[in-house]
Amino acid sequence: xxxxxxxxxxxxxxxxxxxxxxxxxxxxxxxxxxxxxxxxxxxxxxxxxxxxxxxxxxxxxxxxxxxxxxxxxxxxxxxxxxxxxxxxxxxxxxxxxxxxxxxxxxxxxxxxxxxxxxxxxxxxxxxxxxxxxxxxxxxxxxxxxxxxxxxxxxxxxxxxxxxxxxxxxxxxxxxxxxxxxxxxxxxxxxxxxxxxxxxxxxx
Numbered sequence: 001x002x003x004x005x006x007x008x009x010x011x012x013x014x015x016x017x018x019x020x021x022x023x024x025x026x027x028x029x030x031x032x033x034x035x036x037x038x039x040x041x042x043x044x045x046x047x048x049x050x051x052x053x054x055x056x057x058x059x060x061x062x063x064x065x066x067x068x069x070x071x072x073x074x075x076x077x078x079x080x081x082x083x084x085x086x087x088x089x090x091x092x093x094x095x096x097x098x099x100x101x102x103x104x105x106x107x108x109x110x111x112x113x114x115x116x117x118x119x120x121x122x123x124x125x126x127x128x129x130x131x132x133x134x135x136x137x138x139x140x141x142x143x144x145x146x147x148x149x150x151x152x153x154x155x156x157x158x159x160x161x162x163x164x165x166x167x168x169x170x171x172x173x174x175x176x177x178x179x180x181x182x183x184x185x186x187x188x189x190x191x192x193x194x195x196x197x198x199x200x201x202x203x
Contacts, residue, residue, distance in 0.1 A: 006044050013037035018086070038088060042163050045092045046170040049099045059100065062093040063153065070150025077142050090150055090158045095167035097153070102168060127156040 001009070017034015020026045045062075052058045066089035073084045101119060105112035130148060134141040139148070145157035155161050 003044055003047065006040055010037045010040035010044070013040070014088075038091075038160065038163055039166070041088060041092065042095065042167040043170055045095060046099065046167040046174065049096055049103075049171060055096075055100065059093065059096045062089055062096060065089040066093045066153070067150050070146040074142055074146035077146070083142065085157070085159065087146075087150065087159055090153070091160050091163050092167070094153060094155065094158065094161075095164040098164060098168045099171045102172065123155050126152055127154050130154065130156055 013034055014037035016030050017037055020028070020030025020034060048058060049055060066087060069087045069089050073087060077083050097119070098116075101115050102112065105115060127149075130144045133139045134144050148154075149156045149158070158164075
């Protein structure tokens, strides 16, 4: 299958999944089929990072789509009182950030460790700050989860941190047959899906 046909397949499956999620009485099969969409998007995005002519423009488009989707989700919750957590663009954007850090430090392990450490430290600190602001009710929690977190590119409230790491694994091991065992282990670990931070945050 070409990348275009994969993306069209993922879009169809995503639409089926959302029908199952938002329309009551829909058969559970819709949700089962829809679970296939995110891994396909992650796969296509990981390979796009390898074949795109301009990585920065590609990442910028994902970032802007992430911000737009977060803003729309927030406005939807304000005017309809229905919380929508779907924003695959933030998952894909943060995945490309991880790939970018990995690839630009390919020949310098020490620099890679430092950059990854700095990245996760900033994420943890900013996410903790946003969580505190919501707890003391300085800002609306939905505004923080959807708009501010999207704008800052935070893990807080994202759809799936697991898939961001899975995409990094696809990028690293996807073309190395001899390392398929390592990728298999990574995929197995990712099957134990992390709890949705967004739901935990709201509870």
